[in-house]
Amino acid sequence: MKWSKAYIFTLKDSPSDAEIPSHKLLVRAGMIRKIGQGVHTYGPLMLRAIRKFENIVREELEKSGCIELLMPIVQPKELWEETDRWNKMGKGLLKFKNRLNQDWCLGATHEEVITDFVRKDIKSYRDLPIQLFQIATKYRDEIRPRFGLMRGREFIMKDAYSFDMDKEQALLAYQKMFDSYNRIFQRLGADFRVVNADSGNIGGDQSQEFHILAESGEDHLLVSEDGSFAANVEVCPASDEDENIKLSDEEAPLEVFDTPGLKTIADLAKALKKSEKQLVKTMFYSASKDPQKDLKPVGILLRGSDEVNPIKLKNLLDLNDEPLMLNEKEVRSVTGANPGSCGPIGLNIPIYMDKGVANLKNYTVGANKDDKHYKNVNHPRDFKTERVVDIRLAKEGDLVPNGKGKLKSYRGIEVGHIFYLGTVYSKAMNASFLDKNGKSQSLEMGCYGIGISRTVQAVIEQNHDKDGMIWPVAIAPYVVHICLLDPKDEKVSALANQLYDELNKLGIDCLLDDRDERPGVKFKDADLLGMPLRVILGGRGVANGEVELVERKTGEKRSVALNSMTSVISDWWRQQGI
Ligand code: ATP
Ligand code: MG
Numbered sequence: 001m002k003w004s005k006a007y008i009f010t011l012k013d014s015p016s017d018a019e020i021p022s023h024k025l026l027v028r029a030g031m032i033r034k035i036g037q038g039v040h041t042y043g044p045l046m047l048r049a050i051r052k053f054e055n056i057v058r059e060e061l062e063k064s065g066c067i068e069l070l071m072p073i074v075q076p077k078e079l080w081e082e083t084d085r086w087n088k089m090g091k092g093l094l095k096f097k098n099r100l101n102q103d104w105c106l107g108a109t110h111e112e113v114i115t116d117f118v119r120k121d122i123k124s125y126r127d128l129p130i131q132l133f134q135i136a137t138k139y140r141d142e143i144r145p146r147f148g149l150m151r152g153r154e155f156i157m158k159d160a161y162s163f164d165m166d167k168e169q170a171l172l173a174y175q176k177m178f179d180s181y182n183r184i185f186q187r188l189g190a191d192f193r194v195v196n197a198d199s200g201n202i203g204g205d206q207s208q209e210f211h212i213l214a215e216s217g218e219d220h221l222l223v224s225e226d227g228s229f230a231a232n233v234e235v236c237p238a239s240d241e242d243e244n245i246k247l248s249d250e251e252a253p254l255e256v257f258d259t260p261g262l263k264t265i266a267d268l269a270k271a272l273k274k275s276e277k278q279l280v281k282t283m284f285y286s287a288s289k290d291p292q293k294d295l296k297p298v299g300i301l302l303r304g305s306d307e308v309n310p311i312k313l314k315n316l317l318d319l320n321d322e323p324l325m326l327n328e329k330e331v332r333s334v335t336g337a338n339p340g341s342c343g344p345i346g347l348n349i350p351i352y353m354d355k356g357v358a359n360l361k362n363y364t365v366g367a368n369k370d371d372k373h374y375k376n377v378n379h380p381r382d383f384k385t386e387r388v389v390d391i392r393l394a395k396e397g398d399l400v401p402n403g404k405g406k407l408k409s410y411r412g413i414e415v416g417h418i419f420y421l422g423t424v425y426s427k428a429m430n431a432s433f434l435d436k437n438g439k440s441q442s443l444e445m446g447c448y449g450i451g452i453s454r455t456v457q458a459v460i461e462q463n464h465d466k467d468g469m470i471w472p473v474a475i476a477p478y479v480v481h482i483c484l485l486d487p488k489d490e491k492v493s494a495l496a497n498q499l500y501d502e503l504n505k506l507g508i509d510c511l512l513d514d515r516d517e518r519p520g521v522k523f524k525d526a527d528l529l530g531m532p533l534r535v536i537l538g539g540r541g542v543a544n545g546e547v548e549l550v551e552r553k554t555g556e557k558r559s560v561a562l563n564s565m566t567s568v569i570s571d572w573w574r575q576q577g578i
Contacts, residue, residue, distance in 0.1 A: 001478065002500075003513045007044045010525050020216040022461035023148035025469050029528055031477075038145025038153030042453070045529070048477040048509075049456050050156065054135050056187050056474060057158050057450060060180045066131040066160055071113045073137055077103035079112040083428045088320050094141045106139035111425050111447055114161045119431035122443065125165045128433065129173060133160035135452060147216070149453040150413065150461075156452040163443045165435060167422070170444035174206070174420045177448045181210055181416050184450070188459060189472040193412060195221050196231040198311050199419055206420040210450075211412025212458040219414050222407040224400040229407075231394075234311035237401040238394035242277060243356045252362050252376035260371045263340030265304035268373070272364065276304035280363045280377070282343050283308055284326040284334060287317040287350070291324055297334045299344055299351040301365075301385070306356055306392040313391055316352065335368045342366040344383040345374060353385040354392045413458040414451070421445040460530075463553075469530030470553050473576040480510035480569060481531035483522045485538030487514050495547075495562065496537045502566045508573050527552075533572065535565070 014024035026032045031046035042050060058068065080086035080093070086105075094106045107113065114132060122128065138157045145153050162173035178194075185192045190212050197209040209232055211221055220233040231237075262268050269276045281304050288296040298317065300308055310322040317323055328339055334349060335342040343365030344351045357363075362376045379385065396409035423442040426432065432440045456475065463470040473479055480503055484496040493514070500512045511531060513522050519538070526534050536548040546559045549568070560568045 001509075001511050003511065003515050006511070008529075010528055018148065020147050020150075020461060021464050022216075022457045022469075023150070025460060025464055025528065025530075026148055026457060029469065032148055034148075038142055038151065040149060040152060040154070045477040046456070049471065049475045050452060052475040052477075053188070053456050054156075054158070054452055057135065057184055057452070060184050060187070061131075061133050061158075061160060064131075064176050064180050066133050066177075066180075068134065069117075069132050070134050070136060071107070071110050071117070073107045073139065074104055075107050075113055077105065079116055080105065083112055083425060085112065090321060092140050092142065094139055107136075108138055108140045109447075109449075110134070110159055111161070111421075111445075112429070115425045115429045115431050115443075115445070118163055118443070119426075119429060122163065122431070122433050124434050125436055128163060128165045128443075129169055130163045131160060131173060131177075133158060133448075147457075149457040151218070152453065155454060158450040158452055160448040162446040162448075163431075164446075165433065165441065165444065167444055170420060170422070170446055174418060174446050177418050177446065178208065181418065181448075181450070185210055185212070185415070187474055188455070189474060190459060191462060192415070193221060193223060193230055193410065195223070195412075196235055197417065198232065198234045198315070205422065208418055209412075209414050210416035210418075211410075212415050212455070212462055213410055213412050214458065214461040215411055216461060217411035217413040219412045221410040221412045222394055222396070222398070223410060224402070225405050225408055228404055229400050229402050233393055233395075234309065236394040236407070238306075238309075238354075238356070238390055238392045239399045239401060240356070240397075241399065243359060246359050247361045249361045251378045251381060254377060254382055255375050256367050256369075256372055257375055258371060259341070259373045262371075262373075263338075267340075268364065269304060274364075278360070278363065279304035280343075280357055280360065280365050282351075282365060284331050284339075284342070285313065285317075285323040286326060286330075287319070287323065289319060295326070295330060295334075297326060297330070297349045299347060299349055300391060301344055301351060301353045301357050302392055303354070303356045303360070306354060309391060309393045312389075316389060316391060335366075337366065337368045337370050337372075340366065341370050341372060342368055343374060343377070344385070345377070346383070351383065351385045352391060353379065353388045355388050355390055356392060358388045413454065413461065415455040415458055416448075416450045418448045419446060421447055464530070467524075468528035471530050471532060473532045473573075473578050476509075476532050477529075478509045478511040478531050479573065480508055480533045480535060481526050481529065482510055482512045482535045482537060483519070483526055484512060484514050485519045485522065485536065487516055489539050489542075492537055492539055492542050495542060499535065499537070499565060499569075503569060506566075506570050506573070508570065532576075533569065535569070 009030040011028045015027045018024040031043045032040045135158045164170040192212050197207045199207045222236045223230040283300045287298045331339045364375045367374045398407045426443040431443045435441045460469050486492045503510045534550040547565050550557045
């Protein structure tokens with residue numbers, strides 16, 4: 001592509017609403033433009049990167065026998081009611097009525113549609129196994145779209161689905177997809193980790209996420225140093241050395257004492273000269289699916305230094321969304337005291353105790369009277385609990401659940417997610433087949449997503465510097481960027497055009513900056529756009545019979561004789577292994 005014929009409009013300044021580098025750079029490069037919260041146009045350069053990534057995904061999936069189809073984005077309510085997800089998906093599912101007053105939604109994911117598709121065709125075990133995928137636009141009415149394409153409302157996803165005759169086969173399909181995903185993210189050259197994950201509203205009982213590591217990642221990952229364990233903090237079992245210490249202290253008599261003005265755990269720790277680890281706090285949540293109607297309060301007991309893990313709590317209470325914390329008024333109505341003075345003693349609500357508290361003795365809790373606490377509290381002597389549970393957030397330095405060392409913390413961007421679903425959807429939707437004995441069985445399923453648009457931005461989040469993007473060769477919009485410094489010099493211009501034609505013939509995409517601009521402007525734009533190899537062709541070099549090549553990633557420069565430039569570039573290209 002020649003710049004003069006291309007649609008490229010770069011900006012000097014970052015947009016004010018962009019917080020992370022990749023978002024700023026993509027907007028500055030004119031590669032994405034917002035039309036509303038979480039909804040973007042992919043400009044021509046971005047589309048090239050996206051298409052290249054899609055093709056990597058397509059190639060790897062097809063290699064493993066997955067077949068492409070395309071499903072509708074507009075979907076009828078009736079299908080979603082079969083699995084009860086019309087309600088369960090909450091407001092994330094954008095619903096609307098058509099002119100006949102019928103209810104429809106925009107596809108946020110396609111389990112219902114694909115299950116409906118195959119149940120009409122698959123009759124026998126002989127039709128199995130089947131793996132299908134599509135690459136298409138999804139819409140999710142995210143509460144807080146942000147960071148450009150990272151959390152869009154409209155975005156491109158690859159979603160794949162597997163159908164098998166039994167669990168064993170389904171787990172093989174899952175493993176095959178796991179292997180394909182590894183190859184896909186390796187081909188991108190990305191630094192990524194695979195972690196155990198929560199299944200969310202999709203359902204099922206085994207799932208793993210693929211994360212591209214980056215400081216700005218929304219997800220918190222905990223990984224063992226030897227790599228034998230990795231989990232999203234959402235599901236990471238918590239265990240530390242302190243909680244395993246069994247104290248032999250005698251249980252002292254329960255006592256109330258005054259704690260005027262001591263509202264937080266930090267206040268209390270200071271006043272009592274104890275560490276936050278030795279104190280116990282009580283948090284109150286609503287276990288209701290509709291807190292406006294009924295509050296269903298529950299109490300959670302934790303060490304003062306720990307935090308509630310909202311996903312563990314959501315799963316414990318069997319809710320569709322993360323549970324809401326009670327506000328001050330609600331806490332008072334349940335306990336009779338302000339939040340800073342509350343505890344489990346004498347309450348008539350379910351209390352769940354984090355396992356970090358289970359071995360503590362003679363601890364302090366709020367007395368459910370303002371400005372008063374109990375000391376020498378012991379369980380089960382002084383209060384009852386429903387259960388001792390693992391409900392806290394694990395953190396760096398905690399013990400690895402498999403016993404192998406301590407956890408290390410990373411930030412990640414979730415780019416892929418694979419689930420073993422079992423028969424949750426096939427049972428709900430009556431998708432069955434006849435097995436070898438002529439008996440009707442429910443299809444075993446798996447589902448597998450890759451956030452295409454998110455991944456392409458995540459690659460830039462991982463690969464950039466102060467001057468701009470650094471595209472990996474695998475998905476760079478163009479591989480070679482020719483800076484023609486003296487477009488009015490006929491000889492130089494002819495050489496640049498000749499190189500451009502020869503590279504294109506060899507299948508090496510190139511962008512030729514043929515604008516009538518100063519070299520400084522061209523170099524700045526070339527840095528910003530970040531194509532892997534820059535070729536600088538100018539009058540001075542040409543007079544010396546030379547051209548300069550610069551690798552964007554390393555900044556490495558070399559001069560090459562004019563008459564060998566095409567072969568040097570094509571050798572370089574071959575070495576990239578694309
Ligand atoms: P998240 O936890 O980030 O909201 P999710 O777990 O809800 O994502 P999945 O249902 O697993 O997402 O979707 C498959 C993939 O689609 C994700 O791994 C992610 O890469 C991508 N994706 C999901 N939501 C978005 C979004 N709002 N914008 C861009 N990509 C998304
Ligand atoms: Mg996910």
